[in-house]
Amino acid sequence: xxxxxxxxxxxVAFRLFVEVGYEATNIRDICEEVDIKPSSLYFYYKSKEDLxxxxxxxxxxxxxxxxxxxxxxxxxxxxxxxxxxxxxxLMEYYSENIIKMKFLLRYHLFxxxxxxxxxRDKYREWSNKEDRVIEEIIIQCIERNILPYDRDLxxxxxxxxxxxxxxxxxxIISNIRKEDREIDNSWLRFWNCSMSNSV
Amino acid sequence: xxxxxxxxxxxVAFRLFVEVGYEATNIRDICEEVDIKPSSLYFYYKSKEDLxxxxxxxxxxxxxxxxxxxxxxxxxxxxxxxxxxxxxxLMEYYSENIIKMKFLLRYHLFxxxxxxxxxRDKYREWSNKEDRVIEEIIIQCIERNILPYDRDLxxxxxxxxxxxxxxxxxxIISNIRKEDREIDNSWLRFWNCSMSNSV
DNA sequence: GTCTATAAGAGGATAGAC
DNA sequence: GTCTATCCTCTTATAGAC
Numbered sequence: 001x002x003x004x005x006x007x008x009x010x011x012v013a014f015r016l017f018v019e020v021g022y023e024a025t026n027i028r029d030i031c032e033e034v035d036i037k038p039s040s041l042y043f044y045y046k047s048k049e050d051l052x053x054x055x056x057x058x059x060x061x062x063x064x065x066x067x068x069x070x071x072x073x074x075x076x077x078x079x080x081x082x083x084x085x086x087x088x089x090l091m092e093y094y095s096e097n098i099i100k101m102k103f104l105l106r107y108h109l110f111x112x113x114x115x116x117x118x119x120r121d122k123y124r125e126w127s128n129k130e131d132r133v134i135e136e137i138i139i140q141c142i143e144r145n146i147l148p149y150d151r152d153l154x155x156x157x158x159x160x161x162x163x164x165x166x167x168x169x170x171x172i173i174s175n176i177r178k179e180d181r182e183i184d185n186s187w188l189r190f191w192n193c194s195m196s197n198s199v
Numbered sequence: 200x201x202x203x204x205x206x207x208x209x210x211v212a213f214r215l216f217v218e219v220g221y222e223a224t225n226i227r228d229i230c231e232e233v234d235i236k237p238s239s240l241y242f243y244y245k246s247k248e249d250l251x252x253x254x255x256x257x258x259x260x261x262x263x264x265x266x267x268x269x270x271x272x273x274x275x276x277x278x279x280x281x282x283x284x285x286x287x288x289l290m291e292y293y294s295e296n297i298i299k300m301k302f303l304l305r306y307h308l309f310x311x312x313x314x315x316x317x318x319r320d321k322y323r324e325w326s327n328k329e330d331r332v333i334e335e336i337i338i339q340c341i342e343r344n345i346l347p348y349d350r351d352l353x354x355x356x357x358x359x360x361x362x363x364x365x366x367x368x369x370x371i372i373s374n375i376r377k378e379d380r381e382i383d384n385s386w387l388r389f390w391n392c393s394m395s396n397s398v
Numbered sequence: 399g400t401c402t403a404t405a406a407g408a409g410g411a412t413a414g415a416c
Numbered sequence: 417g418t419c420t421a422t423c424c425t426c427t428t429a430t431a432g433a434c
Contacts, residue, residue, distance in 0.1 A: 005399080005400095021220070021222065026426080026428080036400070039400075040399070042428095042430080048429095109372075110220060110305055166365045169364075169365075170361060189392045194388065204418090225408080226411085227410095235417095236418070237410085237411080238411085238412075239417070239418050241412080242417060245411095246410080247410070399434105401433080401434075402431105405428105408426085408427075412421105414420095416419075
């Protein structure tokens, strides 16, 4: 269902969910900003929780699409460059969508009690899709001897995700776009110090 | 003011503030667990906000004490080792006090609207104390040519704090104590790749 | 689809007795 | 210090008219 009222509800709710949080966001405030009465919102969503998860899934879907687009576009280049381009594209995406990333970080780190269980389930599902993309690229790196095979696949994936999360959190906390040079420097340090050198 | 009831109030409130958050923590729930009536809590604290900040300051004070203890104990060793021991001690402290660190992370990243301004002010004050300790050690490193002087002091401090925050977040997210070997490996990567080599 | 009206309950906080 | 009793406000959600 997509019309002007609904789009507006989703936009306002998303912003409030990020900035003041699920518990402190109330239906009245959303509706006031959209300029409708609370009862009208319940025509589109059966509850606050329903509205929340509708937005939650949309944010994840958007992120996964970015991953898939990179893999699709770069399918015929070397796997190490593929991982590099994936990383670069994500840094760009994070910088342009800080608020979406803040949303995910907020609800994964500090889920409200009454939606915590559902968040955990949905998170597991979505992040599995994410992991599979990374895994596939790293498998290719190992197979072609670009990465030493004396280290576990899971280990490499964890190393990459930790690195990427660190960069993401820097972007969220500093709230500014990082420079290209800085992004590349971080990559080189990561690739040379954390991945290629076995510890 | 310290007696059994008050200690219990603080303990329960702290736990709820971390786990379910400020907004979702209500006076009735705290009091039920402490086994007192809500009106009794207001004998100790004039408001929910008052209770919160009393705990907030205590958590910070505890952390700053750890920093000062290290500096005091290691005042006569080389500054690079001093920074190393500071880092080691903090990792130990973080691992043993994950819940306290989760508390600080939660309210610095996502402060509730009605206490956000006060948190920001208090945060600035406390983290300044923290920065001065780090700064002093790094100044010594630069003066003794342990760290290249072609890089800015602020730059080094930022580099260290970013590194330390990354480690902290890994501990909070994984929720497990890191092994000594892993902690040392991270340090070496940080010291050799991020600090000594100018970029 | 959007409204008015309102149910039903939870929340922070206080007055005043003991 | 701790209690009983209560005030007042805010919140999600629904019934039913238009």
